[in-house]
């Protein structure tokens with residue numbers, strides 16, 4: 327993936343992986359490292375059109391895309407069957423902008439949708455909660471899974487706090503103000519993901535994690551390294567509450583090697599129950615101002631009210 331992935335995303339893969347090795351994370355007895363294999367073509371056909379698959383086949387990212395999708399599907403299998411308690415999926419091409427018949431933004435195949443379709447067919451898994459905190463909207467995930475009544479999709483993206491009203495609790499878009507600090511962001515995630523995870527009665531929680539949400543990376547958010555282990559803690563705790571801890575993190579956008587190293591390390595170490603490395607949060611938290619805090623709170627309360635949940639939570 328580091329060699330053949332999309333150039334913007336690929337450079338970070340080896341860096342992040344090497345750092346896991348240097349810090350002893352990969353060698354820890356709680357961590358299983360598995361090489362990805364290419365996704366089955368028959369599974370691709372169940373998510374994407376022939377025309378789209380043929381089009382991707384003519385790009386130089388076909389192999390890395392198939393490998394990324396295969397990694398996601400294998401993670402789903404390992405976590406569902408209990409071979410692994412949870413999983414982190416490295417990708418060379420991301421997935422959340424890949425629709426049935428089109429794709430953009432370094433994405434070709436929808437890794438999340440392929441994982442879901444595999445578990446539905448192979449194991450009869452019916453209910454999933456997909457959380458997307460990449461600052462770019464998960465349009466491909468909505469396109470490929472939106473009609474599926476068993477899939478809840480909470481979709482954060484960088485905007486100005488203005489957006490359309492949510493259609494249902496199954497499909498919640500959060501046009502989150504891009505200048506907010508860590509605390510506002512994590513609090514918004516907590517207040518929205520908690521009731522949705524419970525209502526969804528998900529059997530697995532999937533997190534599309536883009537570290538382009540970090541202030542120095544290319545996405546629209548201004549988060550610091552501190553936000554990523556906090557989000558991991560929160561979502562893993564929710565998974566423990568609703569689905570015996572079945573939780574998978576799928577690597578999405580982000581190109582900064584420094585950010586990749588520390589966010590991926592802090593996430594994997596938390597998933598594995600390893601002690602955090604101080605270097606992984608060795609920067610100042612991203613602050614809120616009274617105004618960003620207020621804008622974020624107002625947005626979250628508006629969405630919660632529209633969805634009919636209790637705003638007191």
Ligand SMILES: [Zn+2]
Pocket residue numbers: 460461462536538545578579580
């Ligand atoms: Zn992104």
